[in-house]
Amino acid sequence: MSGAAASPIPAGVRCADDWITHARARLDPDVYAWLAGGAARTFLDNRMAFDRRRLLPRMLADVAGGDTRVELFGDLLAHPFLLAPVGHQTLLHPEGELASARGAAAMGAGMVAATLSGFRLEDIAACGVAPLWFQLYWQPRREDTLALVRRAEAVGCRALVLTVDLPIAPPQLSERIAGRLPRIPANLAGMAPSPSFTAMPGGPGPLQSPLLAAAPRWDDVAWLEAQTRLPLLLKGVLHPDDARRALALGLDGLIVSNHGARTVDRTVASLDALPAVAAAVAGRVPVLFDGGIHDGSEALIARALGADAVLIGRAAMYALAVAGAPGVAHVLHLLRTELEMAMALVGCGRWLEAGPGILFSD
Amino acid sequence: MSGAAASPIPAGVRCADDWITHARARLDPDVYAWLAGGAARTFLDNRMAFDRRRLLPRMLADVAGGDTRVELFGDLLAHPFLLAPVGHQTLLHPEGELASARGAAAMGAGMVAATLSGFRLEDIAACGVAPLWFQLYWQPRREDTLALVRRAEAVGCRALVLTVDLPIAPPQLSERIAGRLPRIPANLAGMAPSPSFTAMPGGPGPLQSPLLAAAPRWDDVAWLEAQTRLPLLLKGVLHPDDARRALALGLDGLIVSNHGARTVDRTVASLDALPAVAAAVAGRVPVLFDGGIHDGSEALIARALGADAVLIGRAAMYALAVAGAPGVAHVLHLLRTELEMAMALVGCGRWLEAGPGILFSD
Amino acid sequence: MSGAAASPIPAGVRCADDWITHARARLDPDVYAWLAGGAARTFLDNRMAFDRRRLLPRMLADVAGGDTRVELFGDLLAHPFLLAPVGHQTLLHPEGELASARGAAAMGAGMVAATLSGFRLEDIAACGVAPLWFQLYWQPRREDTLALVRRAEAVGCRALVLTVDLPIAPPQLSERIAGRLPRIPANLAGMAPSPSFTAMPGGPGPLQSPLLAAAPRWDDVAWLEAQTRLPLLLKGVLHPDDARRALALGLDGLIVSNHGARTVDRTVASLDALPAVAAAVAGRVPVLFDGGIHDGSEALIARALGADAVLIGRAAMYALAVAGAPGVAHVLHLLRTELEMAMALVGCGRWLEAGPGILFSD
């Protein structure tokens, strides 16, 4: 299977954004709105943050034979792209996360499987993607959280990603697909359901909601860290003080993310928050970046600002919606090719060698 | 009564701005223009000043059980929203200020009743809103000003707000509704009328107008301060030197406001002026903010820049125009919910604990 | 005569810009293009330079009874507006400069009559405008320049304004009206004609053109200064070093101007150049500002940045084109009223007392 197979890739798709039109034409409008939507200012900011940066080319550098390899937790990745955890992928394509996993595997990319996947983690793991990581949503009962960890260990996941951004989110996007979801997510069968909450004029506000009471705190993370030998990453870190605290607690990696600009508007752009977090980490653990990447040169910009690897969310999902596994592979191939072009431009043959000096500054 | 009552809230109203379309459809064009209008650059600036700020989220913070309470002049408010003084509300809805007061009361919000209300202050006070404050326009005769103060004291107002911004304003907005107003405002029956003034080519300019001669000055404020035991606030403060002078005079609070961008164009945005005023006050008296807030996260931004509470003007008036008291309550409910979401995002469970650190800075 | 006379002022004209639509409807398209045109970036910059500034209001200030008077070269002006020198005004209205002079006189405004006026200076002077200044274009023969000076002295002009900006300008605007002009301008009858120049591929460029050879230099200015007792101002100063040199030479005043953005594109905005020029002059001679003012608050901004008075060009010409003298008076009345409103806002009752402190700065 390959993105180069003629049929699944629509004619004229030359970059990741070209998939959007096709996805919009194919998806139900509510599903498309759920996938493509976000808080307007932050959504735009996630892209404009890249557009404010400029590459400063070098000439005559010896980059031939370079590559984009990066090692993460003992695994050597051919390139720094991993599929971001996106739930409910069966809304986009009948094969959902299985297709994503196969597309990633075809391109040697890693994948972070979501707690809210349309398929069970065990089924995703069977698709052969490597490395496979598991994104964990904290469950109301510790034994359920632990059960998820054990399953991730059992299927050979190479890392756990605990999502710790906004513990209670505006419903604007999730309600678009509410009626299309199974009553119980595939991975959570038999577990205690998460509390539901809708703010009512007479009732408690979000700060008093049971959702917030059930949200994890630093001591929960400390407990979780002690339960598993898998590397544990926190996803949603944007403040350098949180990064420092995570390091002090022994966390194994951080993912800078604003949840795809899907929470409160005017949240800082992921890329703008990256440098301070990376500076706080100072190379002691891997820092991954998640936030609007849709072309390979943006990955290089994220690298210049401190990212060790990057997650691909919507950009892969549009292709999944249209073309399944070959679509996902095709997008990853595009990103990688664009990344290598950009590396050649700035005279940098090795991914991890790219630093702030490749960016122009006045 | 509640904003959640199905009928009065139009379908699809999800945020304060959603009320605008409905209000525009229902109101007479001149009344809508009077309500929605303003000096173009400053009006835009009042909103853009928020859009230039970004929230910097924190993770894993212990915010469950937090709340938005704030104490002002001995009253404990459930949240920091008060209805701003807006005159002539009967142009918007037959129940006018009475409906606003009932909507505020339903949500536990305070209200600042305007001198130019469509109803008498006594009638507004009877609606049970708490705290009720009274906005005072300086009257040509001191005894009339004093009479207004005594009435405010008599009905149990908890504070007086003296509006001290532009003493003479461009007529562009007020003339839209001139023909619809009673000859004598309800609260001013029996008092000396304010002088009228229209600049004519052959005549005196605004600086020579009787309106300006009748405008209050610092010594008038000192006199007023001595007439009442009620807390006295000045509304319209934008310069830190004025804030310092007000403190030296013993004023009890300040409201940073540019009169809703309804005076001279290119007046500074309220939010841009807030930090310097708050720094000058340094916590000695409450600083309130008034200037374009239409979602709850903006209130949090104003708090981060020094506001102790915020006034809601147009955002509540659009809902009043469409749905009366339930509309006003609904908007306040939205704002409060959005505020709590934003507080959860930045890991801040208490309103007054939010400081500049919740904003991203390069 | 007054702008308040009902008939000459079109309904709905509330600010200077409102005249533009009416002028465009009435004027020949080539004449309108000549009047309204300019180098695109600088034209926009002249306006945006104001839009980047914000007024910082003061409250409770004692401004009643203030005024906008300013003394210039022994004349007390009721307000700081003078009509800028604009040539060929008979293209706009049959009474041309005579109507402008009458409109200015009605409002107590000064006027700078242009060398290239449609009427002779003597006829303009007969209209009773005061003070009347004369704008001088350097003539190929010194005796012709001197003859113009003598005529200005004879009719009671109170100052001379030598235009010293771009000595050779792009023809884009002037060629729009070339066919409509008299062979010899009214004021230049009997004088040596200025050389003409069109750059041709095979021929000399602008630097080698006879126009440039005939342009005045610093020693010409020194000569001119010695020929007359009238105050001599230079118009077109944008560089502080030129301002210093002019002072050293004994010049009596400077006009910061980029010729209405009518020369080379990307010339700096007049307002952006003003502060450095004013700083170099340091109050030793009057500094006037010319550059896009179309509302009274902009005059106040120019004052805050160092201008002692301001020239009104296009803003008055649109009204002239539509309504003759009453139109010109109406625009001046609007500007003055807006200026006084803005002065009241910033708590400044005297024109010359307005300094940089009335502008907001971060």
Added chain:
Amino acid sequence: MSGAAASPIPAGVRCADDWITHARARLDPDVYAWLAGGAARTFLDNRMAFDRRRLLPRMLADVAGGDTRVELFGDLLAHPFLLAPVGHQTLLHPEGELASARGAAAMGAGMVAATLSGFRLEDIAACGVAPLWFQLYWQPRREDTLALVRRAEAVGCRALVLTVDLPIAPPQLSERIAGRLPRIPANLAGMAPSPSFTAMPGGPGPLQSPLLAAAPRWDDVAWLEAQTRLPLLLKGVLHPDDARRALALGLDGLIVSNHGARTVDRTVASLDALPAVAAAVAGRVPVLFDGGIHDGSEALIARALGADAVLIGRAAMYALAVAGAPGVAHVLHLLRTELEMAMALVGCGRWLEAGPGILFSD
């Protein structure tokens, strides 16, 4: 031959950009897209970089009799414009590079002939353009590179320009014209073909491509420098460290260029990169600028930021496409005239005397 000849120049063409509409109407859409296209952000940036600069005029300066002459490698040019190396000009006009050479010759402009010209270098040289430089693409075999150098020497080229920007470029533009090109470029008959490369999902990425393996490096430049007595310039320098290294190696000149924004998007604008490169060179060798100039005042801005001369690419090609040699001459005439106007404005009669002081800075 002259741009002033009535027939070849379309009516209404007043500036270089006016040619674009005519060129678009005449050219095949693919050829137009190839010529006009570029990476969107950088393409816009190349223009916006000029639009962020402002000229600061001087008055009364003695610029009459000035000129725009500049000496480069022993040749005295009447003005600082050279035609940039653009390949495949026969796609634009049947006479291609021959017409460009004749147009440049008519205006006394220099020309850099491209390796990928539609005509052989010998034929271009026969058109009498002076100085003629040769743009060299590094060939897979050193002997072929050397053969090109020898031919350039033989026809009297006065300098060699080695293009060293992106060694491997995105195919978006080149594939628009792929089917229209001869199998072997005119100048490369008998030489080893360059390797071809298309990234395929299963295959090597750009960093592993044979194209990159064949790209020149610093030691190749050192070798080339030793093979010829002609001045050798590097084209594509954007980083000051590369400029320093080139000087250390004995290079004779540098051309700051981002290849017309035709490579990776978000490459820095040429003009933004110019000052640091010029500062690194510090006048030791000529620095030329290439990057979006389409009016003469932009050349002056580039001069103020450090350029000794400038290359004209697309601006001349649009005119070539429409009107052949007279079109090229016409554009050069426009640019020169505009340049001299701008020099007169800033009071600078000599090209090389224009420094940073002619630009406004806050």
